Amino acid sequence: MSDSINIALRFALYVDLMLLFGLAAFGLYSLRGQERVSGAVLPFGSLLAITVVLGGLLSLAAMACMAWAMSGVADWTELWPHIEMMVFETDVGWAWMLRMAALLLAGFAVMFSQRWSTASLGLATLCGAVALATLAWAGHGAMDEGSRRNWHFITDFLHLWAAGGWVGALAAFALLLRQAEPQLAVLARTLTGFETAGALIVAIIGVTGVVNYLFIVGPNVDGLLDSTYGQLLALKLILFAAMLVFAALNRFHLSPLLEQARQTGEHGVAVTALRRSMVLEFSVAVIILALVAWLGTLSPVME
Template sequence: MSDSINIVLRFALYLDLMLLFGLAAFGLYSLRGQERVSGAQLPFAPLLATTAVLGGLLSLAAMVCMTWAMSGVSDWIELWPHIEMMVWETDVGLSWTLRMVALLLAGFAVTLNKRWPTASLGLVLLGGAVALATLAWAGHGAMDEGARRSWHFITDFLHLWAAGGWVGALAAFALLLRQSEPRLAVLARTLTGFETAGAVIVVVISVTGVINYLFIVGPSITGLLDSTYGQLLALKLTLFAVMLVFAALNRFHLSPLLENARQTGEHRVAVNALRRSMVLEFSVAVVILGFVAWLGTLSPEME
């Protein structure tokens, strides 16, 4: 049961912190000036405040669950000293403390959105980036030592940030398309503008994914599919390929279709097609995060 709870909490933290980081990043590289004010295009204030608070609550639950599993103690009075030891005397605890501080920064920054929208999103982005990076300490990189450990962490950071950028962008597009009458000029511009960012994201995810595989498994695939880890990894890669197909469809067919429809005034079909595509792509991304949360608890040798 504790393993299942751990996986669920890991999944929820991945999704929550990626949304916090990715939505703030989208607001900075896709929107302009007053478009970054909450409610002008996207409801930044409620979304980012909710993810920051939820991230803190999930982190508290994850720390208690981890300490409970490691100590074997169930009574709260007996468990509390173990939690204190975990927080103050372990690398995982220090990264957890850093995450909580980063989430407090992000939560405070949200309150500045109406007055200084760009600075607000910038601070949320910083807090979200730090909070998301701390998840690496609960992954395979924490088991390495020396220079290998440092390089593994750097690769994990880049992988998490790129994935967060993609998840946040998908959520932002889904919200823009959810409007009863989407602002087509802004939507078309942000879709076109995401082409460069999306290409960078795909390259970073692909390269860091390969490097992480080499860190964890090594330069071999022999017998990999005989383990639960290998089977889940294969499923994850298959779904990632499906996401690339959706991204190509959006880039080369649906985005040009929207632009043409915007000029003719007949945009309903194009908008509905984009809505379906974005919802499906985001759904696939959520399933991938579920596999990632599970993979983080396994090793290639485990059955």
């Protein structure tokens, strides 16, 4: 039961913190000037505030769950000393405190999403990046030592940030497409502008994914599918390939179709097709994050 709760909390934290970082970053690299003001194109104030509050609550629950699983104590008065020990005397605890501080600062930044929109998004992006990076301490990299541990963490950070950028962009496009009358000029421009960022994100995810595999499993694939870890990893790769297909469809067919429809004024079909594609791609991304949350609790050792 505790394993299931742990996986569910890890999954929820992945989704929440990636949205915090990815949505704020999207506002910086895709939107311009007054478009970054909360409510002008996207309701950054409410969206980021929700992710900050949920991130804090999920982090509290995750720490309590971890202490409960490690101590076996059920009573709160007996569990509290174990939580204190984990928070102040372990690397995971220090990472947890850094995440809570980053979330607190991100909440402060959100308060100025109307007055100083660019500065608010910039600070929220930085804080989101820090909060998202702290999840690496709950992964396989924390089991390494010395320089190998440092390089593993760096790879994990890059992987998390790239994935967060992709998830945040998908969420932003989905929100733009949900509007009754999508701002077609902004939507078309941001879709086209995401081509470079998207290519960089895919490259980083691919390279860091291979490096992470070498860190965790090593240069060996023999018998990998004999373990639960290997089977879940294979499923993750298949779903990642499906996301690449959706991304290529958006890039080479649906985005040009939207631009053509925008010029003719008949954009209903193009918008509907994009909505369907974005929903499917985001759904696949969510399933991948669920697999990642599960993989982080498993050993790659063959069963």
